[in-house]
Amino acid sequence: MRRYLTGAASALALMGWLAGSAAAGTIVINTDTSDPAPKQAMQELIDGFKEAHPDVEVEWNLFDHEGYKTSIRNFLTADAPDIAAWYAGNRMAPYVDAGLFEDVSDVWADNGLDETLKSAAASMTMDDKKWGVPYTYYQWGIYYRKDIFADLGIEPPTDWAGLLEACAKLKENGITPFTIGTKALWPTGGWFDYLNLRVNGYEFHMDLTAGNVPFTDDRVRAVFEKWGELVEPGYFVENHAALDWQDAMPLLVQGEAGMYLMGNFAVATMKDGGLTEDQIGFMQFPEITPGIPMAEDAPTDTFHIPANAKNKEDAKKFLAYLAQPEVQTKINATLGQLPVNNQSTVPEDVFLSQGFEMLSNAYALAQFFDRDAPAEMAKAGMEGFQEFMVKPERVDGILERLEKIRGRVFK
Numbered sequence: 001m002r003r004y005l006t007g008a009a010s011a012l013a014l015m016g017w018l019a020g021s022a023a024a025g026t027i028v029i030n031t032d033t034s035d036p037a038p039k040q041a042m043q044e045l046i047d048g049f050k051e052a053h054p055d056v057e058v059e060w061n062l063f064d065h066e067g068y069k070t071s072i073r074n075f076l077t078a079d080a081p082d083i084a085a086w087y088a089g090n091r092m093a094p095y096v097d098a099g100l101f102e103d104v105s106d107v108w109a110d111n112g113l114d115e116t117l118k119s120a121a122a123s124m125t126m127d128d129k130k131w132g133v134p135y136t137y138y139q140w141g142i143y144y145r146k147d148i149f150a151d152l153g154i155e156p157p158t159d160w161a162g163l164l165e166a167c168a169k170l171k172e173n174g175i176t177p178f179t180i181g182t183k184a185l186w187p188t189g190g191w192f193d194y195l196n197l198r199v200n201g202y203e204f205h206m207d208l209t210a211g212n213v214p215f216t217d218d219r220v221r222a223v224f225e226k227w228g229e230l231v232e233p234g235y236f237v238e239n240h241a242a243l244d245w246q247d248a249m250p251l252l253v254q255g256e257a258g259m260y261l262m263g264n265f266a267v268a269t270m271k272d273g274g275l276t277e278d279q280i281g282f283m284q285f286p287e288i289t290p291g292i293p294m295a296e297d298a299p300t301d302t303f304h305i306p307a308n309a310k311n312k313e314d315a316k317k318f319l320a321y322l323a324q325p326e327v328q329t330k331i332n333a334t335l336g337q338l339p340v341n342n343q344s345t346v347p348e349d350v351f352l353s354q355g356f357e358m359l360s361n362a363y364a365l366a367q368f369f370d371r372d373a374p375a376e377m378a379k380a381g382m383e384g385f386q387e388f389m390v391k392p393e394r395v396d397g398i399l400e401r402l403e404k405i406r407g408r409v410f411k
Contacts, residue, residue: 026057027314030075031085032068041334048330049321056314076100080306082315088123088134088300089367090210095304096126102305102312105130107319116341117323120300122202122364132304133319134340136332137365139355140190140297143266144259145252146281148175156283160198160226163286167235170258177235179257180389181243188385189369189378190261193297195223198288202295202364209372211410215402224388224395226288231392241390249273261285263299264337267351282354293363300340300365380405 033042039062046058061081063071072084076095086092095101108114108130114121120134149156149166152173157163167177182188196205200219207213208220230236237243237251246269251257253273260266270280284294303322305315321327328339333347342360346352359365370378384398 025055025311025314026059027083027311027318028059028061028081029083029085029318030061030063030068030072030081032063032065033085034062034064037335041331044334045322045327045331048327049318052321053314053317056317073100076306076308080308080310082305082309082311083318084304084306086132086302086304087367087371088120088132088302088365090206090372091367092124092131092302092304093126093210096131100307101131102307102309103129104132104305104316104319107133107316107323111320111323113323116325116343119298119342119359119362120340120365123300123367124302132302133323134300134302135322135328136335136337137298137300137340137359138264138337139359140194140261140263140285140368141355141358142259142261142283142285143252143270144281144283145255145279147279148255148258149281156281157286158284159286160288164229166258167230167233171233171235175255176237176251176257178230178259178261179237179248179251180240180260181245181248182240182386182389183242183244183247185379185382185386186368186370187245187248187262188382188389190263190297191227192223192381192385193366193369193372194261194285195226195288196220197295197297197366198285198292199223199226200289201292202366205295205366206372209366209369209377211374211377211406215399215406220399221395224392224399227388228392228395231389236389241386263297264351264355277350280351282351284358295364295366296359296362297368298338298359298362298365299368299371374409377405377409 031042033039046060050058075081076084077100092101117134124130124132124134144156152169154166154169157166170177180187193205196208199222204213204219237248237257240248245262249269250273252260253270253275267280303319305312305319309315323341325341325343328341329344332339336347338346338352338356338359346356366372369381373381381402384402388395388398
């Protein structure tokens with residue numbers, strides 16, 4: 001049974017009735033998978049689970065995205081479902097800290113998930129316990145014009161010095177090294193994430209986005225110093241603050257820019273613009289500080305058992321089913337994304353295959369700046385990142401302003 005809830009008000013009004021309808025042998029699942037592909041994938045997941053567990057009934061409450069975001073804390077606190085969709089990393093932390101998510105370490109232990117889901121294990125762990133099961137993610141990285149690199153004799157760089165050399169050669173040949181559109185701010189978050197992950201490492205990055213490190217810390221300043229090595233020589237497209245991410249794409253398609261740091265969803269736009277797979281390359285963001293383990297940005301969707309769930313036994317069966325390699329293979333074939341289970345089969349796509357290999361071997365996964373940091377901090381941070389990319393000489397004032405906001409957000 002599926003009920004579609006179109007807003008916070010209707011969701012809250014129905015909350016008591018929805019939860020009260022659950023009986024023994026029934027699990028209630030709340031999700032925000034309302035877009036066509038996620039909706040289809042969720043239906044297939046439920047159908048498969050019911051086939052594997054015919055003694056368990058499923059009631060699925062489908063919310064729109066905004067209604068879900070405004071309702072989740074209320075329904076977790078009041079009449080909780082048995083399964084709730086959410087996100088990994090710092091996005092789940094408030095609900096773990098508030099005691100609203102159930103410890104599911106036993107599901108991980110009983111099903112060998114520390115091995116099969118190991119790339120996402122760190123982002124599902126708090127206080128040495130696991131708090132949910134991840135099922136899909138997608139890679140970020142540097143997409144580049146393979147044909148242009150070949151014409152200029154540029155090898156895809158694996159370290160910072162190599163990246164700077166590639167940028168210099170592109171610039172010398174009249175090609176802007178990086179395209180980007182920062183009008184909507186969020187693309188700057190990808191740049192800060194990767195620079196911080198490569199300069200200081202995953203643990204520091206997560207501490208910073210959790211509010212435990214001052215933005216005036218010398219290690220944060222070191223990130224902006226590296227960023228400045230790209231900004232100050234003009235290695236980013238001009239007028240990027242007036243461009244959305246899609247507006248920046250034609251520069252790559254037309255060969256006016258050589259690289260684009262972006263999520264894998266951008267490949268479809270590249271192909272729609274006329275690029276062939278032979279013209280598009282993908283590379284991992286290069287190493288900066290030698291020896292720092294290579295963590296990646298990979299926004300990860302998850303399912304959790306609320307602490308107030310009524311049928312935790314069957315909910316754990318659902319999580320165990322969700323974690324299976326063949327189940328994650330099927331979900332992600334529908335989603336066009338990557339399974340987290342490293343024993344799954346990847347959809348036949350060269351970029352997804354490259355992303356699967358990279359993420360399966362990643363040290364850990366960050367969720368992206370606007371997921372890992374609270375909303376107010378994320379917005380202020382990305383405003384500061386955009387300002388730095390336009391006026392790098394303002395770095396001191398930007399960091400001082402961000403530190404004041406950190407003090408307010410994390411008081």
